[in-house]
Amino acid sequence: MSGVEGAANDRVHGHGEGNRPDRFDGQFPAILEAVQSGDPEAFDRIFRSLAAVVAAYLAAQGSAEPDDLTSEVFVGVLRNIDRFEGDEAGFRSWVFTIAHRRLTDERRRAGRQPTHEPLTAAANMAAPDQVEDAIEQSLSSDRVQRLCERLPGDQRNVLLLRLVAQLTVSEVATVLDKSPGAVRELQRRGLRSISRIIEPEGARR
Amino acid sequence: MTGLGGPSGLDDLRNPSELLDAKTVDALIAGHPVDGRLDDLVAFVHDARALADRPVPRPSPALLEVVARLSSWATARTNTLRSSDRRHRSSVAASVARLSAVSKIAAGALVGATSVAAAGAAGVLPEPVGREVRHLIEITTPIEFSGNAEAPDSPDRPRTHRPPSGGQGVHPTSAPANDPSAAKPQAEPVRPDRPPHPQQPGNGHATAPGQQPGNGHTTAPGQQPGNGHATAPGQQPGNGHTTAPGQQPAVAGPQDDRLADADLTDQGN
Numbered sequence: 220m221s222g223v224e225g226a227a228n229d230r231v232h233g234h235g236e237g238n239r240p241d242r243f244d245g246q247f248p249a250i251l252e253a254v255q256s257g258d259p260e261a262f263d264r265i266f267r268s269l270a271a272v273v274a275a276y277l278a279a280q281g282s283a284e285p286d287d288l289t290s291e292v293f294v295g296v297l298r299n300i301d302r303f304e305g306d307e308a309g310f311r312s313w314v315f316t317i318a319h320r321r322l323t324d325e326r327r328r329a330g331r332q333p334t335h336e337p338l339t340a341a342a343n344m345a346a347p348d349q350v351e352d353a354i355e356q357s358l359s360s361d362r363v364q365r366l367c368e369r370l371p372g373d374q375r376n377v378l379l380l381r382l383v384a385q386l387t388v389s390e391v392a393t394v395l396d397k398s399p400g401a402v403r404e405l406q407r408r409g410l411r412s413i414s415r416i417i418e419p420e421g422a423r424r
Numbered sequence: 425m426t427g428l429g430g431p432s433g434l435d436d437l438r439n440p441s442e443l444l445d446a447k448t449v450d451a452l453i454a455g456h457p458v459d460g461r462l463d464d465l466v467a468f469v470h471d472a473r474a475l476a477d478r479p480v481p482r483p484s485p486a487l488l489e490v491v492a493r494l495s496s497w498a499t500a501r502t503n504t505l506r507s508s509d510r511r512h513r514s515s516v517a518a519s520v521a522r523l524s525a526v527s528k529i530a531a532g533a534l535v536g537a538t539s540v541a542a543a544g545a546a547g548v549l550p551e552p553v554g555r556e557v558r559h560l561i562e563i564t565t566p567i568e569f570s571g572n573a574e575a576p577d578s579p580d581r582p583r584t585h586r587p588p589s590g591g592q593g594v595h596p597t598s599a600p601a602n603d604p605s606a607a608k609p610q611a612e613p614v615r616p617d618r619p620p621h622p623q624q625p626g627n628g629h630a631t632a633p634g635q636q637p638g639n640g641h642t643t644a645p646g647q648q649p650g651n652g653h654a655t656a657p658g659q660q661p662g663n664g665h666t667t668a669p670g671q672q673p674a675v676a677g678p679q680d681d682r683l684a685d686a687d688l689t690d691q692g693n
Contacts, residue, residue, distance in 0.1 A: 259495040266483065272476040279475050290484035295580040297490055303582045313582045320580070359471040366468065381453055382472035407449045410465060414444065417464040 242268035247307040255301050266293055269311070273318050276383045279364055280322050280375070288325060292318045312390040315380060319394055366413055374409030377402055 243250055243264070253261030270289050277285035277292075295317045303313060367375045373395075380391045388406075392399045443459055444452075451458050452469055483491070 257494055259491050262491060262494065267480055270483075271478050271480045274481040275475040275478050278478075279472070286481035287484050289481045290487040293483070294487050294490050297487075297494070299580045299582065305582070309582075317580050360475050363468065363472045363475060379472070382469055383475050385473070385476070403446065403449075406453065407444055407446065410449055410452065411442075411444050413468055414462070414465050417468065 243307055247310065251300070251303065251310065254297075255303075262297060265296075269314055272384055273314060276315065276318060276379055277322055279360070279367060279379050279383050281364060281368065282322055282325060283329065284325075288321050289318075291321050295321070308387070308390060311384075312386065312393040315384050315386060315390075316394045319376070319380075366416055369416055370409055370412050373405050374412060377405040378409040378413075381406055 250261045250264050254265060270293065273292055274285045274289040277288050282288050292314065296314055303310060305313075367379060370378070376395055377391055380386045380394055381388075386394065388399050388402050391397075391406075392402045395402065397405075443462060444465075448458055448462070452462065452465060455469070455473075458466060
């Protein structure tokens, strides 16, 4: 348990452009089996590997409480992991399916469309020595969220799953229960929409 | 970037968004070099990717509680079941002979983790843990858990079939519920840890030997079917929790309630 708790102090690094890293160093089958046998340390490994990107996805989608919602996602993962069969890619798709469902539930409960945290909130949450980094990161994340909020829901979902969650087209199709072709078209439309939004912004600069 | 600032030529007059053919989109998302007029989009993609570079979130109390149960059970299992042999279950005599020894150890484990036992019997714990808890109860008490011990279907449950195209190991069960952007509607999800309807036989509830699995309740031998809760021999039907012999009835604490509430809200209630 302490391992999971301590994971909050870690930072996930190393995602490359275009190449998704193997967050389990090829040990996913053994880790999965251990979790399914009730090994909390193995679950800690999974949490440390995926929680940050899940939280990032939920935050980018405008979740009011992305960290809490991330925990809800992993409660769901832990409760149903005994039924899971598949590889890391399949597991990742499943985790984000739960994440997307939790997000939908949160929005339904709140009865509102996605919003994002104001910049000041992000700065206030950071430790004093991290304020500068937090503000810098928040500026870009705030911009991404602001742009994505203007997209139709399908396009936003696809782009954020592709870019933030780093899922493949097939994995996004699985999460959203769409065909890969539909996902490809939605990501193209989404980027075109972003481009059209950015263009006048650039012209004003 | 206006799309008009590049070198002369008809292609340079195109809106940057019109440059986004399938090949360019793939390159853009993969982070490969693309037309310079798409630099703003490249920056957007970069910023979006960078969102994942954030601290691991602090787990909520509810998650810590579930992991603690997992950890508690792993410890209890190490202390009690590692040295035991499940084959002994086939022998009533062996089970009875072992009962006194195991029950002492299990009693200690159960004292420290009464909520684990109750939760395991009630299906609150993850299925592998709950299964082990039920096993522990079975080998230390006369209580038998008959029928399908699986929790009811959950929308979070992964599909286990593989797509014909390969590549994906798992297909999740369904589209998000009531997502405004979802193309397909979804039936109202079922709370995963909610027990099945009590009137249905064989629904995963504990039934003592010689009992008819009729009402989905756990009743130890010699007990009158009571209020639908697991009761060990010599115990009065209690408050809805599985109780080991000589144990005070386990009572789910606030954390259990919080978990249940959270899950209820998850399922659209």
